[in-house]
Amino acid sequence: MKVLIVAATAKEVTLFDEHFNLSANDFVQHQKFDLLITGVGMTATAFALGIHLKSNYDLVLNVGIAGSFNQNIPLGSLVNVVSDTFAELGAEDNHAFITIDDLGFGKSMYHASFDYNELPKVSSITVNKVHGNQLSISELQNRLTIQTESMEGAAVFYACEQLNMPCLQVRAISNYVEPRNRETWQIGLAIKNLNNWLIDFVETMV
Numbered sequence: 001m002k003v004l005i006v007a008a009t010a011k012e013v014t015l016f017d018e019h020f021n022l023s024a025n026d027f028v029q030h031q032k033f034d035l036l037i038t039g040v041g042m043t044a045t046a047f048a049l050g051i052h053l054k055s056n057y058d059l060v061l062n063v064g065i066a067g068s069f070n071q072n073i074p075l076g077s078l079v080n081v082v083s084d085t086f087a088e089l090g091a092e093d094n095h096a097f098i099t100i101d102d103l104g105f106g107k108s109m110y111h112a113s114f115d116y117n118e119l120p121k122v123s124s125i126t127v128n129k130v131h132g133n134q135l136s137i138s139e140l141q142n143r144l145t146i147q148t149e150s151m152e153g154a155a156v157f158y159a160c161e162q163l164n165m166p167c168l169q170v171r172a173i174s175n176y177v178e179p180r181n182r183e184t185w186q187i188g189l190a191i192k193n194l195n196n197w198l199i200d201f202v203e204t205m206v
């Protein structure tokens with residue numbers, strides 16, 4: 001199976017890099033997989049995938065950390081993001097929000113297309129701005145049924161749908177989406193658990 005692993009930052013896959021003794025380049029080819037570091041956000045992700053998603057992969061695997069709206073999901077735990085929405089793509093109509101779908105310009109929600117049942121499945125959004133204000137968090141939760149948010153996931157799903165390539169997104173929860181309190185973020189724990197899962201996935205599945 002030829003797999004492309006896509007992460008926003010090298011920091012999110014440090015232990016994986018160490019395990020496979022990978023170089024520090026943004027695009028690394030290994031006999032078992034290719035690894036692409038895109039940079040944070042949708043634009044950087046789309047640009048990097050535009051360059052590197054030319055050969056055919058059997059799986060595009062997006063990994064990274066994420067925020068959770070649901071405080072029943074433990075910090076450090078892993079989720080399988082099965083649907084991902086461009087939450088800010090649309091227009092404000094005073095206090096209402098008109099989606100890109102309702103404007104008639106496209107589609108806001110994209111889906112994973114690789115069957116994986118070993119982790120809890122969640123619906124996510126992809127944003128330019130990490131939510132850290134109770135009013136905007138409440139507005140969002142009234143509008144969408146979601147458990148997590150990241151800054152790249154929907155862009156990866158979008159590219160895979162365009163090219164008809166199977167995709168899977170696995171995220172480790174580093175923080176809750178709440179009024180910003182950086183002290184409570186568990187980035188180290190999330191990255192450790194994510195990397196252990198990723199090493200195991202590559203060793204057993206690829």
Ligand SMILES: O=C(O)c1cccc(C(=O)CC[C@H]2O[C@@H](n3cnc4c(=O)[nH]cnc43)[C@H](O)[C@@H]2O)c1
Nearest residue numbers: 008040041064065066067130131149150151152174
């Ligand atoms: O220090 C910060 O404020 C900060 C904000 C967002 C991300 C980071 C990172 O260190 C990693 C970048 C990566 O993290 C994903 N992420 C993690 N938590 C969230 C969230 O609550 N909302 C959206 N994205 C999140 C994101 O995919 C970034 O690529 C530091």
